[in-house]
């Protein structure tokens with residue numbers, strides 16, 4: 491017992507100061523990508539060809555489809571953050587920053603370009619009044635590999651301590667204010683997801699976590715899934731990643747609850 495107490499004192503206070511301080515993510519962390527299409531060699535499609543989920547595309551502005559300095563767009567909802575695009579591009583047109591802020595309310599806001607991007611916005615006043623101080627969530631694993639669930643579980647550890655924000659995972663959708671959905675929604679899970687959704691009392695929230703939950707992720711192209719949560723139920727918050735870091739998940743949830751204010755992130 492004495493040893494346990496000594497160890498505990500030695501460890502000190504371990505809970506992250508996030509969101510009041512920078513989360514201090516390591517250099518190897520891959521967060522929000524930045525695009526510099528002006529570095530693209532004419533006609534080069536190396537990053538596009540390297541992407542396993544076709545998350546990157548060239549976008550020719552109207553009347554300027556000359557294959558030179560073509561603007562790029564990267565869909566965070568498909569991105570696996572594998573870094574294959576950065577390896578494939580010798581010019582450095584695609585790079586990953588340490589910015590953990592990735593969540594958005596609308597699917598189209600997950601498209602990264604050189605323009606300013608819109609981050610997740612807060613719920614309306616009535617919903618914040620209902621959920622702002624106490625949010626109970628039921629997790630539904632609708633396929634996937636299990637890593638997103640592992641990161642959601644990590645939110646409950648002493649470092650992230652989700653409970654300090656009044657957010658908790660509960661065992662039954664009937665006791666929940668919303669669902670957190672991971673996985674691409676396999677055909678076998680469609681009905682189970684619908685039943686879980688209907689069991690949550692209205693008004694309810696739906697949070698889609700991970701590339702699978704947003705688009706099908708690495709399973710894009712398979713006929714055995716629906717291509718993400720939004721194909722089965724309405725989604726209020728999309729949290730990209732494969733899997734998303736707990737800080738990215740927490741950031742998205744806190745934005746939804748109106749605890750984080752800035753709602754724009756600058757483009758490249």
Ligand code: SF4
Nearest residue numbers: 634635700701702732
């Ligand atoms: S998004 Fe990636 S980490 Fe999450 S379940 Fe799918 S494959 Fe696994």
